[in-house]
Amino acid sequence: MKEENIKTKEDTKKSGYCITTYTFRLYTNHKSYLKVTQEKFNALISRFYRVCLRHKEILEGSNRDCSKKLLKLTGITKDGEIGKEYFEIKLPKDLKRTAASMAVRYAKIYFTYLEKSKEDPNIGTPTKTRKFNSPVTFWTGMRKDIQEDGKMKLKLCTRRNEWRFCEVKIKGFERLKGLEILSPTIVIKKDYVLARIPVKHQIEDVTPVKYRLKEENVRICGITFSNSNNFAICTIIDSKGNYLKSLFVSGGNEYRHECKCILNKIYSDKCKIRRWQTVKDDHINYFKKLHNISEYYAHNVSKRIVEFCKENHVRIIAFADLTIYSDDKSYYYRKKIKKYTPIFLRTKILEYLKYKSFKEGILCKLVNSKNTSCKCYKCGGDVKRGKDELKVCCSNGHNMDYFFNSAMNIALACLNIKKS
Ligand SMILES: [Zn+2]
Structure with missing residues (x-):
């Protein structure tokens, strides 16, 4: 029995994966929509962030649990129970969730530094972040499948506060043909727009x-x-x-x-x-x-x-x-x-x-x-x-x-x- 076990262990190689991020230029006629989306997203983060600072008790446990508690505090449950810090959010679900987890992360960083500064006088007291400027990641609910020529549709906020799918094109997307693509992040620069696309590579053998x-x-x-x-x-x-x-x-x-x-x-x-x-x-x-x-x-x-x-x-x-x-x-x-x-x-x-x-x-x-x-x-x-x-x-x-x-x-x- 023992010998058999060893054989199977040797035969079945452990497989793994790694993720590398590629950066591409993005062609779009809707740069202003992208900007509006990012602004709304960041405004929501800072609002969640302030709630987190007021309610330190929700910041215990894993990030996922914390953001769940945060969403409960600011939203309505299925039974119609209104949270203490309820406010209306007109954003897609996926964005809301990411914003909550980001806010939790930033608030946790703030509190850890605050505690450190209390123990060590050499570290100054941290300041609360006033304005966020993080790029938006488009999760599965926020985008429609990417075609082979690099065209895809993103859910963006128009200037009239409506959410709709707009077409964008990624330059040089052919390089990623046949690879497993994860959610892209859109970075808006002064003169151009970039898409950061993480790609999953399968690795056959990751034996230590x-x-x-x-x-x-x-x-x-x-x-x-x-x-x-x-x-x-x-x-x-x-x-x-x-x-x-x-x-x-x-x-x-x-x-x-x-x-x-x-x-x-x-x-x-x-x-x-x-x-x-x-x-x-x-x-x-x-x-x-x-x-x-x-x-x-x-x-x-x-x-x-x-x-x-x-x-x-x-x-x-x-x-x-x-x-x-x-x-x-x-x-x-x-x-x-x-x-x-x-x-x-x-x-x-x-x-x-x-x-x-x-x-x-x-x-x-x-x-x-x-x-x-x-x-x-x-x-x-x-x-x-x-x-x-x-x-x-x-x-x-x-x-x-x-x-x-x-x-x-x-x-x-x-x-x-x-x-x-
Ligand atoms: Zn010698």
Whole structure:
């Protein structure tokens, strides 16, 4: 009996899902209606919010229970019982419910900060929110099915206070063909309207790392980040700790150069400005550009790593946990990390890498970074850095790349293979 049980456990892989949000431009002739809807929605939130502040007792338990109590307090029950704080609401049911849960959430935040400020005098007393400005999410009752060309109908409030379905079109919707689409959120910007559409991805296998490590032909990819021309160095090992393949993700110098050009422009601009001149927007466009470049490289690097891992059937990605103290950690801090250098992108790349790899069924694991860069991965001897910082030599005469060595060590640490 026992054996059978184990078999079924191994055969049935745990499946899971993840949600990613895509942003599209929205074409509509009813921007004013969208605005009216959002205003009404936010007015209702602030009204609910004030009720919550007056009745602190309803804010106990889960958010769902709280919003139920709130709706009971402000509405009429089926038996005709009128709540204490009754007021008339002319909004669709779905909007009412979301507004109530939002108000509960904001009120809870307010009260937790209020309590904190009572205990700790360093924290000032929080102020009550006066005006809300949250975008509207269109739940199933508020929209009609999205067609393949991106047309859909949203329930909007007209200027005459009527609710009716209006047609809008999403630009570039073909990208989402065949995927499971959840409720879109409409964000109104100054010159344009955006639709944020969450999409559900099914993931075939979400077996935890603990069980993956026990698999016979598990492959692990160790990653280190450097401040040289290579953003990241990846090495793949098999279950016995043998080296299989490596990837050096380059482009660091390019990134550094592009950022430097913009930083120089900002600097020269600052020199030109006289003291009596007021600076308009404080170089906001330059900083936007810097942000965009960083985003581009972070996405690009993480995508390349995930593709490499997918091609080589990697199951686990390992990287150093810098929150645990170790000698290796000092590498990252010895040279002060300057903004807009390759190593500066480390956190961003990791953040994107985590969700991108999870989408492909690959899990990430943090590894204790103790002795990952100061020991040789082949023999365990001490590693010495030569004149060229990137090349290292161990006490037994193994020559190799500094970061390659630490990536191998991280992958091996994940496998828990200790070489003496
Ligand atoms: Zn060695």
